Amino acid sequence: MISSKNFYLNFKKLTSSVGKFVKLPLIPRIKCLISFHQNRHRLLDWYTQLLSRSRTQTIVVHRLGAPRIVVIANPENVEYILKTNFVNFPKGRPFTDLLGDFLGLGIFNVDGEKWIIQRKLASHEFSAKSLREFVVKVLEGEVETRLIPILQNAAENDAILDMQEVLKRFGFDTICKVALGTDPFCLDLSRPAPPLAVAFDSASEKSAMRGVAPVSAVWRSKRALNVGSEKDLKDAVDIVHGCVDEIIRAKTEEIKNGSGGGDLLSRFLEAGMDGEMVRDMVISFLMAGRDTTSAALTWLFWLFTGHREIEKQVLKEITSCQISKEKLAFQDLKEMNFIKACLCECMRLYPPVAWDSKHAASDDVLPDGTPVYRGDRVTYFPYGMGRMEELWGEDRFEFKPERWFHEDGFLKSVSPFKFPVFQAGPRVCLGKEMAFIQMKYVVASVLSRFEFLPVRQDKPIFVPLLTAHMAGGFPVRVRPRVQ
Numbered sequence: 001m002i003s004s005k006n007f008y009l010n011f012k013k014l015t016s017s018v019g020k021f022v023k024l025p026l027i028p029r030i031k032c033l034i035s036f037h038q039n040r041h042r043l044l045d046w047y048t049q050l051l052s053r054s055r056t057q058t059i060v061v062h063r064l065g066a067p068r069i070v071v072i073a074n075p076e077n078v079e080y081i082l083k084t085n086f087v088n089f090p091k092g093r094p095f096t097d098l099l100g101d102f103l104g105l106g107i108f109n110v111d112g113e114k115w116i117i118q119r120k121l122a123s124h125e126f127s128a129k130s131l132r133e134f135v136v137k138v139l140e141g142e143v144e145t146r147l148i149p150i151l152q153n154a155a156e157n158d159a160i161l162d163m164q165e166v167l168k169r170f171g172f173d174t175i176c177k178v179a180l181g182t183d184p185f186c187l188d189l190s191r192p193a194p195p196l197a198v199a200f201d202s203a204s205e206k207s208a209m210r211g212v213a214p215v216s217a218v219w220r221s222k223r224a225l226n227v228g229s230e231k232d233l234k235d236a237v238d239i240v241h242g243c244v245d246e247i248i249r250a251k252t253e254e255i256k257n258g259s260g261g262g263d264l265l266s267r268f269l270e271a272g273m274d275g276e277m278v279r280d281m282v283i284s285f286l287m288a289g290r291d292t293t294s295a296a297l298t299w300l301f302w303l304f305t306g307h308r309e310i311e312k313q314v315l316k317e318i319t320s321c322q323i324s325k326e327k328l329a330f331q332d333l334k335e336m337n338f339i340k341a342c343l344c345e346c347m348r349l350y351p352p353v354a355w356d357s358k359h360a361a362s363d364d365v366l367p368d369g370t371p372v373y374r375g376d377r378v379t380y381f382p383y384g385m386g387r388m389e390e391l392w393g394e395d396r397f398e399f400k401p402e403r404w405f406h407e408d409g410f411l412k413s414v415s416p417f418k419f420p421v422f423q424a425g426p427r428v429c430l431g432k433e434m435a436f437i438q439m440k441y442v443v444a445s446v447l448s449r450f451e452f453l454p455v456r457q458d459k460p461i462f463v464p465l466l467t468a469h470m471a472g473g474f475p476v477r478v479r480p481r482v483q
Contacts (some may be wrong), residue, residue: 043267043355047071048384056368057388067375068399069357073384075391076367079376079417083357089378092359098210098269101223102203102237105277106284118281119426125267126430134262135434137332137412138177142170146187147442151450155478161454162473167442171294172197174438179285180247181263193328199239200286206233208465244279246294285431291467293435298474300342301352303399304447305454305476310449312340312403315481318444323479333440337411341404343439344414347421348392349399351382356423382421383464391418452476 051073058077061069072078081089090111103109107118122325125131147170154161169186176184176196184194206229208221222230251265252274260266264285268278304311317338321328357379364372371377387396392403404412416424422432429435454476461471 005466011045030333043455044383044462046084047381048073048387049261051381051384051387055371057384057390058366060370067377069379070366071355071379071381071384072366072370073381073388073391074366074368075346075385075415075417077370078380078385078420078424080367081380081416082417082423082427085364086426088361088364089358089433090361091357092377094216094359094377095357097185097216099207101233102207102240102282104280106280106282106287108284108288109280114277118277119430121268121271121273122281123334125271126434128267129395131264131267131433132330132437135178135437136328136441138201139438140176140327142177142187143441143445146173148445148449150187151446151478155480158477160475162469162475163301163452164294164376164474167179167294167297168288169197170442172200172290172304175286175289175335177263178434179224179264179282179289180244181251181261181265182247191374195239198244199236199243200290202236203233203240204287204291204466206236207228224240229310240283244283244350248279248282256344275475287466288429289431290437291469293438295352295467295469296343296347296350296435297439298470300346300439300443301446301452302454302470302474303346305452307399310342310399312373313401314342314443318448321444326450328441328444330437333437333444336440336444337445338401339440340436341401341411343436343442344404344421345399345401348386348419349419350462350468351386352467353421354383354462354468355379355381380420382419383462385418385420389440447481449481451479451481453479475480 015080047059050059051071056077057073059071061071073444091109092111094266096109096111099109103274107115107122110118147166150161150166153159166187172186173184176182176186184196185191186194186197209229210216211277213219222228223234226234248265248269251260252269254260255269260270265278265282268281273281280443304314317336321332322337360372360373360374360376360378366372366378385391389396395403404414406412416422416428422429432482454474456472456475463469463471
């Protein structure tokens with residue numbers, strides 16, 4: 001995130017590179033600062049507007065006393081930093097410092113050899129058929145014994161539910177079972193939120209706050225003094241680490257006694273991982289799988305409330321897949337292509353992670369001619385990319401799942417550099433297929449039984465933190481589906 005206190009936009013840079021960028025007015029820097037201040041509450045859309053006016057969908061942001069930020073919504077540039085010259089664009093120290101206290105040496109917060117080791121191990125486990133079957137089994141239990149009863153109770157009592165909160169709790173239960181082999185009972189609304197879930201929320205929020213500090217010295221000073229938000233972060237991280245360490249100790253004893261499970265933690269321990277690395281690794285997977293799927297599902301259910309004809313098409317697909325079957329199997333979920341198209345279209349418009357950054361290890365030049373200097377932050381921007389007319393056409397702001405199909409009815413294979421919601425290249429999300437399976441399972445199980453009626457009629461506000469969410473939640477009334 002960028003603060004008006006120490007950032008300014010140098011629009012001259014947008015007119016450089018021999019006319020490759022749109023000819024924007026040469027606004028004095030003070031006017032740029034004023035413009036930034038005026039748009040600080042809508043940076044996503046403001047950046048999107050600037051990018052859409054650039055011939056190459058690239059802008060350069062200059063910060064007072066800090067390296068530049070190069071923001072890209074150009075698939076060729078995205079492919080270059082995520083794949084072609086991957087080694088020159090690591091996450092970098094500025095990024096890993098932000099999440100270092102929380103995620104430590106986990107796979108999503110390291111570069112180089114530490115990343116390679118964890119990636120190889122995780123890649124092997126995520127490709128295992130046994131893990132896919134384990135995930136479906138977890139989903140079946142969580143949906144049928146917790147999620148559906150909550151929705152049924154709300155329908156019977158005409159209660160208002162915040163579906164964002166319900167799905168968030170569902171996501172935390174599910175990822176804890178899959179990653180740790182433990183049940184936090186977060187979706188049991190009769191219980192108080194478990195300490196691990198509360199601390200995880202706090203640690204995520206406070207880590208995100210580091211990114212919006214005017215300069216890094218602000219949060220670093222607070223950390224050194226152990227005051228304010230940094231004290232809260234340290235306390236939350238201590239709880240998260242303590243809870244996960246205890247789970248690891250218990251799981252290690254289970255494995256010694258021959259009773260390990262199919263969860264990721266058991267698999268990592270059985271592969272010989274131990275110590276802080278295995279703790280940090282599973283915490284990284286908790287972070288990655290906790291709010292991303294729930295965020296996508298929240299926005300998709302909201303979109304369905306305004307597109308009932310599309311919802312009917314989804315119901316038709318669910319019915320065709322469930323004929324003469326009591327429950328959904330992995331193969332059924334794989335064949336739900338229209339639901340997958342709906343999910344992709346939803347994440348195009350409302351990506352769970354609105355932007356992500358790398359840091360140049362050495363001077364470079366992007367494919368569109370933009371110079372990049374050592375230490376520059378290069379940010380690829382899924383939110384803005386989903387709104388580029390050059391990529392998606394004049395109807396880019398519309399929710400149209402059919403854009404993901406060929407005329408013959410087969411799903412299109414869209415370049416991950418055009419649609420980088422799951423990253424791309426060597427760091428492409430290992431849990432991508434698992435995420436689709438989870439989201440399809442929830443959509444099919446819920447929509448076949450219930451209809452949501454939004455309490456608010458205004459368009460929700462998209463808020464980008466570590467994971468994007470819907471401001472104010474998604475309050476709904478639940479109605480049984482009329483068969």
